[in-house]
Amino acid sequence: MNQRYVAVDGTPYMEWWRELFGTPADTFAESSFWQRGRSSIWVAARGVDPGKVSPVEGVGIPFLRIGEHLWKPTSVAVVEFGVHATRNVVALDAAECRRYLDRESLELAPDDPRGHGVRRGFAIVTYEGVPLGCGLWRRGLLESCVPKGRRLADVDLPIRR
Secondary structure (H helix, E strand, C coil), rough: CCCCCEEEEHHHHHHHHHHHCCCCCCCCCEEEEEECCCEEEEECCCCCCCCCCCCCCCCCCEEECCCCCEEEEEHHEEEEEEHCCCEEEEEEEHHHHHHHHHHEECCCCCCHHHHCCCEEEEEEEEEEEEEEEEEEEEECCEEEEHHHCCCCCCCCCCCCC
């Protein structure tokens, strides 16, 4: 067995995700959960066995970074599962999207309806309904959590009509 990944009960992670983002109960029905190290939770298709694959670089996709006081969804997980979210979603326009992808923080006006109902903490950031990644929401301020290596300073955004 590959000692880098240990199978874990995904129930607390699935419940946390559902509670925060309002995803359907069956979102992770075909998934298995794995822990790598002390703070990295991965999600993979049910039936994946890292012990039968050599060498294993990654089993599925990184799902959460867990710490003593904070759990953070990964950008990859938000892109994969965020389309199902009904809560804590902040939709951006094209100009805001460009700034978010360039790792800038965005401030929404107090009367902007996009911020209503979003609770403090991590939010799924979307553009035209497509999840882009994770943001940290605090009283009208959305801090971009785009990883440094995925920063896009100049992007041509398609606009669906």
